[in-house]
Amino acid sequence: MASRFHESFTRDALRSYFAEFISTFFYVLIVIASGMSSRKLMPDASVNPTSLVVGAIANAFALSSVLYIAWDISGGHVNPAVTFAMAVGGHISVPTALFYWIAQLIASVMACFFLRLFLVGMHVPTYSIAEEMTGFGASILEGILTFVLVYTIYAARDTRRGGQQLSSTLVIGLISGASVLAAGPFSGGSINPACAFGSASIAGTFRNQAVYWVGPLIGATVAGLLYDNVLFPSQSLDSIRGVSEVNVRV
Template identity: 65%
Template sequence: MTTAETVKTEKPGMKRRHVAWQLEFEIQASIKRCIPCTVISILNKELWSKGLSRSLSPSVFMLTKMAPNSLSVRLEESFTRNALRSYLAEFISTFIFVFAAVGSAMSSRKLMPDATSDPSSLLVVALANAFALSSAVYIAAGISGGHVNPAVTFGLAVGGHVSIPTAMLYWISQMLGATMACLFLRVTTVGQHVPTHAIAEEMTGFGASVLEGVLTFALVYTVYAAGDPRRGPLGSIGPLAIGLIEGANVLAAGHSREGL
């Protein structure tokens, strides 16, 4: 049988595997030569377009799935219509949370002359934080993921769930939302002081940093647990759990903070 006849009688499955083997060889050679992941991403797109991804070995298949896109692609993804909606959702939800949390602290100070040393004032602020964060996360969960807190965005960026350009734009939206909420409170409550965080006199800078780190870890860990796909859809329970841990954090750190 001639070579031409062999090619004609070659089964489609064998031909697909042959092409996949060639592409796999190119990927492995790119890794050995330390070629940037953008090249691997291009090969990955070629594999998927030709439907050859299942013909790869498991290790190379996982590598192509995990290969990051180029910076230009990530920047383009950060300015799509859905991405802009996400930034707006983060701005609004952060505005709502900060407005309610800081506003409750201002109200407790006005109604209670000695609010800084009154335990009931701390409880009021903790409940306001819990309710406000639960509502803010629930509002934005289906649009932006309901980060609301820059620490949550940072944790998701480190975990690879959010690209760095998108995370930076999330931070800008969150900071703008928080700033606008405080400015709105400043304008609408003439004569009242907008409270700010400060370390209590009995706390050291190192101790306060460790405490804030533990509280932030608890919040981010709860967000990860609430968004775990293995748990299935949690509905409103996820935002409620996030709000509850925020309220618990306020109660736990009440002795170390001055202002709120």
Template identity: 45%
Template sequence: MPIRNIAVGHYHEATQPDALRAALAEFISTLIFVFAGEGSGMAFAKLTDGAANTPAGLIAAAIAHAFALFVAVSVGANISGGHVNPAVTFGAFIGGNITLLRGILYWIAQLLGSTVACLLLKFTTGGLETSAFALSSGVGVWNAFVLEIVMTFGLVYTVYATAVDPKKGNLGIIAPIAIGFIVGANILAGGAFDGASMNPAVSFGPALVSWTWTNHWVYWAGPLIGGGLAGLIYEFFFIGFGNHEQLPTADY
């Protein structure tokens, strides 16, 4: 049962070298991801005189985020697990795969990484604004809330299936690219409606730097609920009972 595995952790954990190294890795990975993802949107808007909300802009955003997340997860995987997302960290905590204190360290690092990335973008682009996530015309706040839950559920479920599951076998090799692909696909599905965040850190940095907080709670509550549900369901049904068999490599 995953509930029995949930742990607060000891306060000494916050000062252990491996925990601090993991937090630093999360900071750098999130900075890399947000700088490339947010920067691609800013670059496209500049090249098209502000017309970023186009089919081409959506495809460009999906590709940039998929590639950037693939790299960000890969470079952090052997140090921190490559969460790069508070919702992923929360899902790991709900599933009993990370302590609360270590998770808080990750959250702080992820939010700082996103903020520093947006500050660097603002400086290097000569003061261009880092656009905060916002709802499109005709999209209600509850529509976006459910959309974020569903998209983040898919993301964290993918993380569990390819990276966390102890019976993942050779699937672990493709975990970073699978995670990047699901984010890119979700951006194509939901980007035209609410920006398709799936990541509170990705939403926090641009909102803080531009000081735009309209409906910001959606980009926290939706991903955290979706990530928590994915962690709970996967851990409970597919890991907790140990009742699924690993496929032979030839069957992949």
């Protein structure tokens, strides 16, 4: 335990935290700014399907790009749900996961604060659920879509499948954009607790915030455990970490 805690403060670990901070900052900045841009150009953005498409495209492009720049440094989580699944699966230590969370959440809040500070007169949009949706239903929807996202991440990063970095990041971005198209009108299509937390913090309202944490964390964990232990079980185990030496590299 002591050695794992020490590993969380090595030079490489600090680089990983900074990479997560930078990547999450850029991702949240672009995603939230795209929503603000839609509202600026279309006052009725909430009922205009064009704004949904804009958000999905921004999400896909942004996630693909930030994953590419952080891929070989921090693993490119950019999402507390991904980090949680990796920690539960033994791919990273718990102390490291906690520092990833801190970096991601601070980055998200700072990105939204930046938008609020410089885009004068514009409110930072928050994620909300449709009137016909219950909190439980919205959480289930967010959880299922996060399951799909995290399962895709595991598959894309698995060296046994021969995936390439560029194509892998593109695939992950595409599934994220597709999730926004599927869930945007119902639960907001966050599938990223950091993104929801940052916008809620600056907007000053945490209504239904549990929807964007409980469902995604559970969905991500199930996806990671299912991939590692059922569909593509590890062939050889690291004697220290107890995880595959050729599986998901973080």
